[in-house]
Amino acid sequence: MHVREQVPLASLTTLGIGGPAAVLLELTDPADLPEIAAFAAAHGTHPLVLGGGSNVLAADSGCSAPVIKMATEGIRFQPDPDNGTVLMTVDAGHSLQDLVDTAIAEGLTGMETLTGIPGTVGATPVQNVGAYGQEVADTLVSVDAWDWEQGRAVSLSAEQCRLGHRTSIFKHSHRWLLLRVVFRMRPSTLSTPITYRQVADALDVPLGTRVPLAEAAAGVLAVRQGKGMVLMPGDLDNRNAGSVFLSPVITPRAAKRLRAQDAPVHDFSDGSTRVSASWLIKETGFALGQWLAEGVRLSTKQYTLVADQGATAAAFAAAAEAVMDAVYKTTSVRLTPEPDLFGDEPTYRRLTEQGLPRLLEPSANAPHG
Numbered sequence: 507m508h509v510r511e512q513v514p515l516a517s518l519t520t521l522g523i524g525g526p527a528a529v530l531l532e533l534t535d536p537a538d539l540p541e542i543a544a545f546a547a548a549h550g551t552h553p554l555v556l557g558g559g560s561n562v563l564a565a566d567s568g569c570s571a572p573v574i575k576m577a578t579e580g581i582r583f584q585p586d587p588d589n590g591t592v593l594m595t596v597d598a599g600h601s602l603q604d605l606v607d608t609a610i611a612e613g614l615t616g617m618e619t620l621t622g623i624p625g626t627v628g629a630t631p632v633q634n635v636g637a638y639g640q641e642v643a644d645t646l647v648s649v650d651a652w653d654w655e656q657g658r659a660v661s662l663s664a665e666q667c668r669l670g671h672r673t674s675i676f677k678h679s680h681r682w683l684l685l686r687v688v689f690r691m692r693p694s695t696l697s698t699p700i701t702y703r704q705v706a707d708a709l710d711v712p713l714g715t716r717v718p719l720a721e722a723a724a725g726v727l728a729v730r731q732g733k734g735m736v737l738m739p740g741d742l743d744n745r746n747a748g749s750v751f752l753s754p755v756i757t758p759r760a761a762k763r764l765r766a767q768d769a770p771v772h773d774f775s776d777g778s779t780r781v782s783a784s785w786l787i788k789e790t791g792f793a794l795g796q797w798l799a800e801g802v803r804l805s806t807k808q809y810t811l812v813a814d815q816g817a818t819a820a821a822f823a824a825a826a827e828a829v830m831d832a833v834y835k836t837t838s839v840r841l842t843p844e845p846d847l848f849g850d851e852p853t854y855r856r857l858t859e860q861g862l863p864r865l866l867e868p869s870a871n872a873p874h875g
Contacts, residue, residue, distance in 0.1 A: 509529065511529055518564075523563065523818060525566050536685055554569060555683055563845045564847075568850065594688070619722060641775065652683040811829070830843075
């Protein structure tokens, strides 16, 4: 366990926002967890958990509670001869991109369209990470976690995780620290069917086509890069948190109306029908690159918020609120922010007073991203 003090959270998040973490504990070996638990007990509080910091809005005032930086790495394969699948057990601090690349190299399908998503594997069950037709719920078997309430390690099945659209029992919870994630993958040289028009167009194939795994990943990556959704050094839109807003649920009547307007409307495995938040922002009249608050603007490539010089958590929250209000007034559809606030309670209280929805409350485990 490596301990550092007064570490700027801005340096550990993709938005580049946030005050100092009073104490940062880097976990590279799960065997050190009892020592970390004892440290947390001495401080009288559960630690907050940080992975790649890609789905986090860190408080301007920082974080006085201990922060655990997940840095555990490793993938283990176990063939299941009963059904011809392969179990992959992955440490929570492992790079999600490396896991996707490894699965493709091993000829395992089920994750190829998750390419280009930053962050760690520990984040994937927390918000049921998904993109372009695949999500963690499709392959998750179980997770191993540390239960702070019971003070012991536990194993939870995929069903117990209660995965939904970008949510789970871990979202907005201080209770668990995810340690390992187990996925069930299917050997195949071909991807799952391509169900998103943008990816199909990039691959020049009809919807529903299965293509070689590496080709599917390349098509998704091309789409994501065109939207500025791949973190690349030197890109002016690099300081982002991915999708700042969840795709909102819409009624069947609204879905029919929006599909007639050629809106990106999709049906999800949880039974919901949702429309693209980016499309709604565009339809509301916002412009690419438009400034929304001091240091905060829309990306020049996609209708999502990015941070620039002088950005603060308070300004980012205010910009998100302004977009939400405008979209609702124009479309009658309510947006919900996706990133999790990270840091001290007084900052959350101030941001809540500014109108940021309750879904942006502090979370212990969601910041694995």
